[in-house]
């Protein structure tokens with residue numbers, strides 16, 4: 001027997017709960033299905049030391065600002081889980097935990113959502129199952145010799161749980177630089193493979209750099225105003241850590257003794273080969289950072305050069321080859337990004353790259369919506385405070401579909 | 409063995425190897441090319457001087473190479489595409505290697521031809537798909553060799569020529585590249 005409900009929301013992260021908030025506001029009956037517990041990813045899929053990149057004062061959900069004692073601090077994963085859990089409580093979200101969606105199919109009237117606990121029939125579905133369901137590991141990992149421990153950020157917990165010896169961290173975005181820094185601080189040799197990346201200082205002219213992103217409106221930029229949307233959507237996360245005043249760019253890492261090398265190109269005969277283009281990816285990141293900071297200055301009416309930033313220093317002769325059989329490296333950490341998982345979605349709306357086809361959250365199948373994806377409607381779409389506009393829009397579009405307006 | 413003549417002065421090469429063992433500075437070469445933009449995607453590159461054996465050296469003549477793109481790329485096709493020059497380099501280098509190794513092994517060559525194919529997904533350079541690389545996906549070289557040798561010996565020649573090839577190494581292993589504005 002399937003249950004009938006107007007709307008099914010898949011996922012009880014902050015995105016699904018924000019959707020629930022606006023659906024309740026419009027009295028649209030709905031259920032939020034969650035395979036684990038509320039805020040599951042923050043409880044299960046983060047390493048021990050992880051903190052949010054956004055300062056607390058910026059972390060607000062619709063009708064639910066940060067109310068704690070440390071507005072300039074950065075929440076731990078556990079605190080994020082509590083913050084989202086509190087939100088579910090105050091909004092009285094109709095969440096059904098421990099319920100995994102196994103299939104979503106089109107029906108005449110809408111969709112059939114199957115779960116391990118039975119089926120639901122509904123008119124509309126909001127997909128809020130997250131953009132980071134699985135770590136991406138490059139194909140060349142198949143060539144890693146036996147005996148090397150390989151971990152993704154979902155499995156990595158802390159430096160103490162690694163085998164003794166050197167560590168190769170592949171990927172220099174937020175996850176990679178944070179993990180490389182703490183592993184190095186634990187005393188191990190660390191080699192960091194660096195491809196295209198986004199360099200940012202933690203503070204700029206005495207304010208958190210994310211204050212500038214917010215104040216200047218960079219984050220509010222709409223998806224339909226961005227020239228190269230595909231590129232904006234796959235922009236890597238910035239080199240930031242949630243530690244007051246701590247910049248974690250490559251200069252900071254080399255200062256700790258981390259050895260930067262180029263992008264991992266291939267693993268051949270037990271050796272990792274790195275691109276010779278390290279200098280160029282660093283120059284590009286330096287140029288882009290300066291352009292962004294100059295934009296902040298222009299907005300603030302400050303004329304000087306965005307002073308005080310050294311170009312990224314790289315070794316005169318970066319290593320191009322690392323023998324993985326020689327014993328120097330015992331662990332590889334693949335901080336090479338994440339992807340969503342839509343294997344349960346039996347509606348043909350996923351492109352050849354495994355991404356959902358949607359226009360600002362309106363998926364390419366009537367009555368199907370998405371939230372929480374990169375630059376869904378604005379640059380800030382995946383951030384906690386970015387969900388409000390997106391979820392309000394999606395709830396309104398969905399409501400209008402349920403009750404078509406009579407147009408004279 | 410003395411009857412083999414592929415036109416390679418192996419003795420000179422072996423002597424150079426011995427001489428340079430004790431003088432690594434002399435072994436440091438710098439190859440140079442100078443390029444000038446013409447118009448559109450058409451440029452010419454000239455090569456004459458290089459540095460080696462501790463001093464400036466010069467080819468007998470200056471060689472000029474023209475690079476452009478085919479008409480299907482909306483270009484004038486004044487010359488071959490830059491990436492095709494990599495095929496020229498690879499073929500020239502491996503062929504030289506085959507001749508030298510054959511000479512050293514006393515194998516008389518009658519003919520050596522090869523075809524070199526580079527498979528290239530141009531969505532990379534067009535920025536159409538960020539997962540596609542800019543360069544070749546793979547390169548295939550096929551040699552046809554007529555020589556006084558068994559198939560196995562010929563295969564060994566070709567294998568050894570790859571082992572000692574500068575261009576093969578440059579293509580298959582990463583190289584640090586610095587590009588600056590003077």
Ligand SMILES: Cc1cc2nc3c(=O)[nH]c(=O)nc-3n(C[C@H](O)[C@H](O)[C@H](O)COP(=O)(O)OP(=O)(O)OC[C@H]3O[C@@H](n4cnc5c(N)ncnc54)[C@H](O)[C@@H]3O)c2cc1C
Nearest residue numbers: 011013014015034035040052053100101129130372382383
């Ligand atoms: C390592 C890491 C670090 C991050 N750091 C930051 C940060 O510092 N700041 C920041 O703003 N963002 C950060 N993010 C991104 C962050 O995950 C997202 O911004 C946020 O979690 C997205 O919220 P969401 O509600 O869209 O998705 P999620 O929080 O992923 O919620 C989706 C929910 O859907 C559930 N679900 C998935 N599939 C199914 C199914 N088939 N059936 C039922 N339920 C399902 C999941 O269990 C999950 O609870 C980080 C991500 C990662 C991976």
